[in-house]
Amino acid sequence: MRIGQLAQSVGVDTQTIRFYERQGLLPPPGRQENGYRVYTEKHVERLAFIRRCRILDLSLAEIHELKRYQDDPHQSCTAVNALLDDHISHVRSQITALQALEKQLVSLRARCNDDREVKACGVLAGISEGNMHQQ
């Protein structure tokens, strides 16, 4: 299986596959005489795993870490669970931050309901005044 087929079967750009290889996430495949990469079913699974991790917004570093755990299948999975817990708190703190931001933006937007001249715009005034301490 060549790179294009792998790309299509997993739903990834060929560039991304080469990128993962350079990053050490995807093991270097064999090559044909002409230099073309040749992939196996293992690569399909591995790439699909990476993609599912990315859908979960795990960083490439986190995926690397998971890979290291997979390579030592008899150790305890505490670290795997902990990695996920950490990642969940990453996501939760992002949500919290964005919700605070949304609140701020909505209250800013409320300062300009009608159509004014730019110099009287409540939104611009709000930003310029810097009343951003209401979190």
Add this chain to the structure above:
Amino acid sequence: MRIGQLAQSVGVDTQTIRFYERQGLLPPPGRQENGYRVYTEKHVERLAFIRRCRILDLSLAEIHELKRYQDDPHQSCTAVNALLDDHISHVRSQITALQALEKQLVSLRARCNDDREVKACGVLAGISEGNMHQQ
């Protein structure tokens, strides 16, 4: 006022100030004979405005756009309000996406409550199986 004082009074790194200048966000200041940048109060205000926009997570492109509106203070502020509305929906869709992600991660985490060997880890199994259609 030199760059270090500007930086300190707004709470920004000097590198960031030069970066904003290169990006065309902050107008190029005057120079002393030795080449040192000299800033005025206008620059302080402008830089503070940029920073407040960044706290609202507006992109530099969006800030550029706001600047263009400010430069034409007699036009209607519809575009300003629309920019903010768009940005609010950016933020809202990020929140929605992250909440869906959190749900997925929590249900994945629930697949491994106890301490197992890595090869039996419910988390890794969950990612490998790719049961991610519950959104």
Add this chain to the structure above:
DNA sequence: TTAAAACTATATAGTCGCTATAAGGTCAAT
């Protein structure tokens, strides 16, 4: 058969908003 289309390869630069480093020039105080 040959020419075009589709695929592959590498190398390099761009995205965004900074941040860090290197290598040097300037200035005030000790």
Add this chain to the structure above:
DNA sequence: ATTGACCTTATAGCGACTATATAGTTTTAA
């Protein structure tokens, strides 16, 4: 005279790709 704090430019790095350029190979179709 030298230290230290400040300033200058240029360049590279972050993360996770994405895009472009240039070139070689294979497949398809006229």
